[in-house]
Amino acid sequence: MKKSIEEKLAILADAAKYDVSCASSGSNRSNKNKGLGNSTGMGICHSYSEDGRCISLLKILLTNYCVYDCAYCISRSSNDVERAAFTVQEVVDLTINFYRRNYIEGLFLSSGIFKNADYTNERLIRIAKKLRTEENFHGYIHLKIIPGASEEVIQEAGMYADRLSVNLEIPTEKQLKKIAPEKDHSSVYQPMNLLTEKIFENKEDRRKYKKTPKFSPGGQSTQVIIGASPEQDLTILNLASSLYNKQRLKRVYYSGYIPVNEDSRLPVVTNAPLIRENRLYQADWLMRFYGFDVKEIVDDANPNLDLRMDPKLSYALRHPELFPIDINTAPYELILRVPGIGVKTAKLIVKSRKFGKVRYEHIRKMGAAMNRAKFFILVPGTPIPPTIQPQKIKHQMVSNSQQNQLQLFA
Amino acid sequence: MPTNIIYDGSFEGILTVIFDCYERKLEPFCISPRSNNQSSLFSDRIEIDADPEKSNRVLNGLFKKISKNGIDKLYKVFCSELPERELLILEYCKKIFTSKYNIANDFRSQPVLRVQQIVKMINREIHRMHAFVRFQKTKDDIYAATIKPDFDVLALSVDHFKKRYQDQLWLIYDIKRDYGIYYDKAELKTVQLNNPVWTERHQIKEEVLAENEKRLQIMWKKYFDSTCIEERKNMKLHLRHVPHRYWRYLPEKTIL
Known part of the structure; x- marks a missing residue:
């Protein structure tokens, strides 16, 4: 038919x-x-x-x-x-x-x-x-x-x-x-x-x-x-x-x-x-x-991505020695590596800092996700100075996202 | 002197206001278009109408500092129709004119960042027009669409349609602001319809549609349903991308 x-x-x-x-x-x-x-x-x-x-x-x-x-x-x-x-x-x-x-x-x-x-x-x-x-x-x-x-x-x-x-x-x-x-x-x-x-x-x-x-x-x-x-x-x-x-x-x-x-x-x-x-x-x-190389995202020691957090956060937590990053002096490529800062915000930061010091409030308003970024940056006006304690951050981020998921399905 | 300024509501009008603020050393706490302020309680208000000579001088001054790109941004802020727009444009221009350098990229500054944010909102709305306008073919071979954008972006959106649909007659009508733009296969014309052919829900009436039109819309709806993967259904994500307020203009969301 x-x-x-x-x-x-x-x-x-x-x-x-x-x-x-x-x-x-x-x-x-x-x-x-x-x-x-x-x-x-x-x-x-x-x-x-x-x-x-x-x-x-x-x-x-x-x-x-x-x-x-x-x-x-x-x-x-x-x-x-x-x-x-x-x-x-x-x-x-x-x-x-x-x-x-x-x-x-x-x-x-x-x-x-x-x-x-x-x-x-x-x-x-x-x-x-x-x-x-x-x-x-x-x-x-x-x-x-x-x-x-x-x-x-x-x-x-x-x-x-x-x-x-x-x-x-x-x-x-x-x-x-x-x-x-x-x-x-x-x-x-x-x-x-x-x-x-x-x-x-x-x-x-x-x-x-x-x-x-x-x-x-x-x-x-x-x-x-x-x-x-x-x-x-x-x-x-x-x-x-x-x-x-x-x-x-x-x-x-x-x-x-x-x-x-x-x-x-x-x-x-x-x-x-x-x-x-x-x-x-x-x-x-x-x-x-x-600008990440595949080797920086997965390797023989970590052959699978962590399902509980995004790979950029996961990278930062595996490399506490690279942080905190100074928002006012670090090159664009490094600012891009900060969890919670995307391409658009990184560009705004780099343009603005030519005019003077960029402060905590500025980058929050420019659109950075401070709940993640705050652990990894040096910037004037920070409420609490960053301390890179991967285990602690991991615990906090993962339990936060699990709570969010629970709310989603409730 | 703190002042309440009423102007004619045009972009040239705003530029003229800026000129007068400089010349007459005005410090307005409120600038509003005349239509919103028919019976004002304030007696000490100043009325300003567009003056091409003054607005051109401001435009030239801006052009030297922030080029055409920067002026386009201010025009977009104007199209937002937000109540804050006039004071924001004034404040932004003051910053631009008083600083030695081009500070258009200093996003630490509140007006500069706010302009950037509003421009982003406008661009998103223009993009949504490009995405969500749905033409319906009428009996007289016009591809017509009704739409109600959040901001006054129709004029900013039509260039895209002109490039794309060169061999068909089309009309996009902004129901909220009661004007449309019509393309007659040669140029764009702004039109106002005295006898609207849409229903209260802004749907173009079925009796004016071309013979095959409903069938095509149903086919589109069929496609829309068939391309969805049931096992991945995620209405929250769907809603985030296709907000409720656009649904009535989309056949895939109105046809049952």
Whole structure:
């Protein structure tokens, strides 16, 4: 029986929702010839679903028919789920209609694998091409690249998409082999490395010749699933760090595994590891915006992040010898390391202190979280001078946050 | 001399007030727009209307000290409509004019920090306009939206829409301040509607909507529901990102 667009949308949005990438940022594509759409580099979340996640793009699968049988995936071939497939025109129409109403920033298109990787990739590209060339659409397009894609396919995808992503899914090859027998890491790294090269070359070319067409101007990203396999945070964060440094990825997404399938190859979990996922994102932020090296966040002695506190506080408590930091003289990079002081506050502090001494009250008003920061700073006007007693601070912070959590669930 | 100043409520008016405060050595304890002060109890009030020559001299003076970027910030403070805005702008300008250096980055100073905070609030509201405006296609092919921003940010928000929606007619109407901005595929026009086509709850009346419009809104709602992961449901977080007061403008929150 033929399904209505509404039915397809319900099935194929539901199947796409486990891919957590949501960004609509990092690209720059201006409206030309009175067309539709514009991307400025700043992402916009147009709504938030009731799980609190940002809705920025129309995130759907082209189809959830799949020849693969990956243990963690809801759409795996051995599952008895309702299947559907959009036509090219249906996806194009939905994207345009939603975009014109300001529901979305653009399209995120992924797919189950039918026949083989490139057959699938080509169909995804066809939709992006139609949007760009026939509909004069300049909104955001994120295309998923199915592992094993050929160079020709990647070249074409990059011409129409703002961002491309090949998902690693399972952090280590050994574990991947166990739960996704048809996949291997080389089929992921090959297209990923090709993308790194092409994106870099394109940037160079555009610097020399302004008219060079853009190639995936928003770069590339990937996703790893957390908790479907036994890797430690040390392994995951080392992987992320190398993806940022070697492959020059814009984002690594961490997706806390939600038990959608019962499978002897998977660990028995009842709840998604949401706190662990959150701590991994915090650690990721420390690497990307706070100048932390992965070795400073996790090491052999501390291979997992402390779930009870954020990784920056945890770092400060492991390194009492670095504190207190003098707010009026320390370089920006060190001020960024103070728990409770973020990028914005650190910038305000550094700008303001050129005019005179910055005091306790000033930085509180500028937005520092003094309940944490107060232990780690030297600043005039402090009610109580800082004493770095890690055990005491830890006790206080952890019992505070536990109290807060109790209130949350009361 | 402590004074109560009434001005015409325009940004140029405020700048003129600043000029007069300097020239006439006024020290106002209250500056308010005329509309809020029809029958004043104070007899010793001074009325000031915008004077382009005076306001331009203040603008030029500010431009030399804090450049266009700084003036944009003051304009945003003005758009906040906060009761404190006039005195804050005055105090800020005094600081700027009396100090030798450009103190616009000295956030230890109360007016400088307060301006920064208000600018942040305004920018957030502009961003929310970009996010939460929802167009509905009408029978005469206009993509129309009603909205009630916390601050008067419509004019600051529309450039984004103009760049994005160049090949469709659109209208965004601020219900609270009773004006809208209309794009006719060529330029932006400020409009005021005599016969509003929305209900008491600010919903555009169904009889003026294009044929397929409701179906598309229902599809969007379907998408909104399907993309949510039930096991991760977190209404507290949802509410923090989508505050209640915007719900009535969002089809995903109004359609059952």
